[in-house]
Amino acid sequence: MTTQTLQKAAPDIRSAVRERYGNLAEQHQPGSQADCGCSSTQSSCCSPSDDLLQLETVARIYDDPAAFDLPADVTELSLGCGDPVTLAALEAGQTVLDLGSGGGIDCFLAAKKVGPAGKVIGVDMTPAMLERARANKAKLGADNVEFRLGEIENLPVADATVDVIISNCVINLSPDKPQVLRETFRVLRPGGKLAVSDIVTDGPLPQEIKTSLSAWAGCIAGALDVQDFKAVIEAAGFVDVEMKAEYWGKEMADEAIQQLGLSDTLIENKYVFDKTIFSAKITARKPE
């Protein structure tokens, strides 16, 4: 399937993504193990952890010790693949936008960094996920955080009003990445920063993965090749684009394939998944 074919299937992709994350938000009740349909006990990005592995998952992803202070209701619904808040090096008083905020973990971490003089806006297209994020906000008393329902391809945010945009394992899910980058450019102030953790590829993925809606919703099939992602960011007008790879371990890569229900052949053949797909730290700047 070519990128062009996938663009045509955009409504299907959006439905599959919304369904997956809506189910996760509804099924993963606070303090309980998610009924994610997976046989394994290990978690990977875009899949929730159970109670016992929650701290291990947060430790693997986050550099910021503040992540350990968040309640389980927040950390259990952590579905990211990196720590964009640390990457962003936020300052007090800044306005931050989180693309695809999920249960809100990065919004709450960012809120601590920007303090009461700053503001954090989380945007997510899945109503059940937004409900969980708003309940978490109330529980934490995070007055400087606001969650908005919306699509990252059409942000419910005014032009040039945001200092820093963060995102954690979400842009890969979009069927129209150039539009996402145009929108981020529109809402950032001149000189504003983009700090993203996301899944990217280095080389082609097998056809079975590229054509699987489940693999798209699981943050794999929609991942852009590293050079293509860089080109899309630059085409939107950003400068100083940097991408640093953080390779998955083989165990985690195999786990992701298993969780997605793809054929055993991929695993049996020891396809070098862990060298083709990885998490990246991506930064860029809107010119002054």
Ligand SMILES: C[S@@+](CC[C@H](N)C(=O)[O-])C[C@H]1O[C@@H](n2cnc3c(N)ncnc32)[C@H](O)[C@@H]1O
């Ligand atoms: C893999 S989860 C990551 C959530 C969160 N960033 C985290 O680290 O826990 C992806 C989230 O992005 C949202 N999402 C996916 N595509 C989106 C889009 N096009 N517009 C808005 N939200 C989207 C989903 O509803 C889901 O909550």
